[in-house]
Every structure is written in structure tokens, then in C-alpha cells.
Amino acid sequence: MRNYFDILNTDRFSEDTEKLNRISEVESSLEEDYFVDLKTVLSDREQHMHYKRMHLQYDAISAVLARGTPQKDSNSWSKRVVEFPPAQNKLPD
Amino acid sequence: MTQHELQEEYERAQLEPIPNNWAFEADSLFDDSPEPEHTAIGKPNHRFDTNLARSHQEEAPSSRLRETGINQKSQHSGFAAWLRSQAPTDQLSLSIEFLMYWMAFGDERYDPDLKRRIFQTPNLSKHDTIKRWVLKEDVHAFADVIEWMQKNTTSKQKEQIVRLLMAMLINGERPTPLQNTLLRFLSDVFYLENPTLEAIFKHDFGLNLPAMPRVDRLAWWRRQPPGSISLWNAQAINAGDEFTRHAAQLGLNSNARIEHIEAAYEKAIARCNPDRFDHLNEREHQLIASRRSRLSQSRDELMEALA
Numbered sequence: 001m002r003n004y005f006d007i008l009n010t011d012r013f014s015e016d017t018e019k020l021n022r023i024s025e026v027e028s029s030l031e032e033d034y035f036v037d038l039k040t041v042l043s044d045r046e047q048h049m050h051y052k053r054m055h056l057q058y059d060a061i062s063a064v065l066a067r068g069t070p071q072k073d074s075n076s077w078s079k080r081v082v083e084f085p086p087a088q089n090k091l092p093d
Numbered sequence: 094m095t096q097h098e099l100q101e102e103y104e105r106a107q108l109e110p111i112p113n114n115w116a117f118e119a120d121s122l123f124d125d126s127p128e129p130e131h132t133a134i135g136k137p138n139h140r141f142d143t144n145l146a147r148s149h150q151e152e153a154p155s156s157r158l159r160e161t162g163i164n165q166k167s168q169h170s171g172f173a174a175w176l177r178s179q180a181p182t183d184q185l186s187l188s189i190e191f192l193m194y195w196m197a198f199g200d201e202r203y204d205p206d207l208k209r210r211i212f213q214t215p216n217l218s219k220h221d222t223i224k225r226w227v228l229k230e231d232v233h234a235f236a237d238v239i240e241w242m243q244k245n246t247t248s249k250q251k252e253q254i255v256r257l258l259m260a261m262l263i264n265g266e267r268p269t270p271l272q273n274t275l276l277r278f279l280s281d282v283f284y285l286e287n288p289t290l291e292a293i294f295k296h297d298f299g300l301n302l303p304a305m306p307r308v309d310r311l312a313w314w315r316r317q318p319p320g321s322i323s324l325w326n327a328q329a330i331n332a333g334d335e336f337t338r339h340a341a342q343l344g345l346n347s348n349a350r351i352e353h354i355e356a357a358y359e360k361a362i363a364r365c366n367p368d369r370f371d372h373l374n375e376r377e378h379q380l381i382a383s384r385r386s387r388l389s390q391s392r393d394e395l396m397e398a399l400a
Contacts, residue, residue, distance in 0.1 A: 002309045040311045046322060050308045053199055053271050056230055060195075061278055063232040064239050072281040075305060 001058050003083035004038045004051065012052045016042075058084045170233035172226055176241060179219070185246065186376045187223065189254055191238045192279075194227040196262055199271045202327040203228075239282050249372040251283035255290065257377055259297060260364040261384055265344010265357065266298050267318070269325040270306035277305060297364050320346055336398055339391035351399050358392040 005011045007030070008022040023039050030038065041047045058081055065077060066086035172191070176184055197203070211217070211225045226234040242251065255276060263272055280290035294302040307313035323329065323346065330341045337347045343357040365385045370377055 001307070004309065037309060037311050041309060041314070044314075046326070047308065047314055049201075050270055050325070053201070054274065054306070054308045056199060056232070057271055057274055057278075059230075060232040060235040063236040064278075064282065067236055067240065069236070069240060069243065069282060072284055072286070074281055075277050077278065077281065 001054065001080055001083065002034070002037070003055070003058075004042060005055060006083060007038065012055045016045075016048060055084075062086045170226070170231050170237050172231070172234035173237040173241060175222070176237070182374075183219075184241070185250070186374050187219065188238050188241055189257065189373070189377060190220065191223050191227065191234070192254070192258060193261060194224055195235055195238075196258055196272060196275055198224070198227050199275070200269050200325065200327055205328075239279075243282060247372065248284070251279075252285060252288070252293070253370050253372050255279055255283065255285065256293060256297065256364070256369050257373065257381065259294070260361075260369075260381060263298075263344075264341055264361075265324060266300050266360075267303065267321045267324070267344070270308050273303055273306050276302075297360075299360060336395065339394045342388060342391040343395070345395075349395065351396065354392060354395045354399075358388060361388050 005014075005019070007026055008019055010019050010022060019042055023042065026038075027035050041051050061077060062081040062084040063086055065071075065081060071077065176187060179187055207224070208228050211221055211228055214221065217225060242254070246254070258272075258276065258279075259268075263269075268276065276290060276294075279285075285293070288296070291302050294300070324341060324344060330338060333341075333347070340347055340349045340354075343349070343354060343361055345353055345357055349357075362385060365381050365388065367378055367381060370381055
């Protein structure tokens, strides 16, 4: 899954308006299709809500995978969480 | 199922004594923690805390953490140690409870006031302690639960845990994107192969499990059947009238007719057959019995309304 919040240099706990304000700032750096998806999903209240919920799940899955937890990889999890590095969940010292 | 209903069912299933000063008690059990000041609640999510502090002052992590004694530098969730401190016979049920709340709360199936109450109450029951970890969105606690289940449950129990989550939390025939994703992940970390998750879903719901959700893609949203998205919004359903809420229990919308109700009820009640959970504990059996009762109540209310 794409980590739109990372692209926007924000995160899922930021105000939605803050995320929306940042969308135009990244337009020139993204491919058109990618940008359209990002803008559409985050601009729609319901889609944004589900995206945010899923974002947490990908962080959680990433945390599991970071432990080297054995798993069948029938859903290619390691590829799906590539934009959700577990380091994002760590605290600074 | 709403958070209230889920909580009621847990309370009916098992009322635990509420420990006083649970944080202190748990703290003393953290023998695997490198820092003696660790508390039971463990490591907060970095992004969660730094940004909530900016955007939600009433729940600002810094004050909340001070209030609860959470150590921001903790590198572990603490859930694993807390779980190990519980009676061995309770550990499976508590792990299942965590997963159930994780899946339900992830879809915001909880009372908006719950968060405030949980974070402001110093002495929490075991159930509220689990909710607190879940509401903190502690991904490391989630990883702890997965790790514990991998090591301490049989293949049959893993399969039945997946079936239980489906029976308790999926209303109707279309799991929410979050449910679909988590169930797929659980099936992989649980090595479900015989039967596979897809086979279980097909058997229990009579449909193919929808493809992996891509909520980040516009194309995926365009493919979703009309009406299914509104059934994923628990907060909106809760705000609706009684008929809508009962219909949602069965995965139906407010246009449901008698024949739809009967068919949906039969499928849902079959998923709650206690024989499907014979490798789980009495507590899970009570949960599923409560779910059956709630489904029957919704069916009866809907039928009466349409009669």
C-alpha cells in the first residue's frame, strides 16, 4: 500500500485539513496517476477515513514482520509494507 | 456489533476483579524490561504521540503519559509481559480479546467517549487495560499478540480464532477493508492451509472473499458495490434509527425485506454454531452465545417492524 501520509510529510494523526493543504505541494514530484489517487482518496471523507484505518494496520503488520515472525507470504506482505518501515514506529531516544 | 455491545458481551462472559493500581502491579512484573520505570502500557506510537500533541490537546500524549506513567522511551509494548503475568488459563482469551478489540476499534466501532474514559481512569479492569493498548494504537502490542498466538496455540485454535473474529465482527457478507486485510494477515501468520481462509470464508459466507482491499487506489473504490460502503461506517449506523441498527447487525440496509432478513439471519446464526469453537475456552463460547442472542433479537425486531 502507498504511504500517502509519508509522501505529504505528515501522518495519520494530523488534522485532515493539514494533509489536504499539503497535497498541492507534492503534485509536481509525483506521477500523474499516483497524484490523482492520492488527491482523490484523501479528499473524500469516507475514503480518507478508511485509508487512515488501513494505514494503522500496515504499521502493525510491518511491526510483526520486523520481528522476523514466520508466516506464509501468500499475500506478499513484505512488498505491501515496503512504504511502512518499522522504524517509523520507533521513538527517538 | 458496536463497542457497547462488544463490551457488554465481554462483561457477561467474564467479569474480572478490577485490580487497584494496575500500572504498579504490572510494572513489577516487567522482568524482561531493560528500564525499571517501564509501565504496563508500554511504548506509545511515535507518530501518534507527537501529532496528537499538536492536534488534540485534550488527549495530548505528554500530559496523558505523565498521568498514566507511560515511559515514552520504552522500546517494547509491555503487552507480552503483562500477558505472561496473567493466569495461564486466561492468556488465550485475553489475546483473543485484544484481537477482537483491535479489529473492532480499528473500524472505529466504539463509543467516542470511551477513549477519554480509558485514558483518564487510573484503575482499569483487565478488559479496559486491553482496550487502552488498542486505543493507543500500539502496533508492538499487536505484534506481541501475534507472536504469543503463534507460539502458544494449536492449528485448530488458530483456525477457530479466525472463525470467531468473522462470526463476531463481520456483519453481512462483505468484510470491511480492515477486516479483510487483517484476516488475510492472520491466515498467513497462523499458517492456515487446511482449510484456507478463502475456503473458510466461502463456506461460512457463501461468497468468495473479496480481493485484497486497496483503499489507496481510486480504481478499487470504483469497484465497490453500491451500498456496501455505508455498511462499513459503524458510527453512522449507530447514529441511525433502531431499524437501521438491527438491519446492520445482519449486514442489511434499511431497505431490507422479510426474505432478506431470514436469509441473512440463517447464515449469521450458522457462523455462530458453538461446535465451530470447540478448541476455544468457555469464555469464547459465552461470547458467541451472546452474539447468537443479539442476532436473534435483531431478527425479531426487524420482523416485527415489517409485519
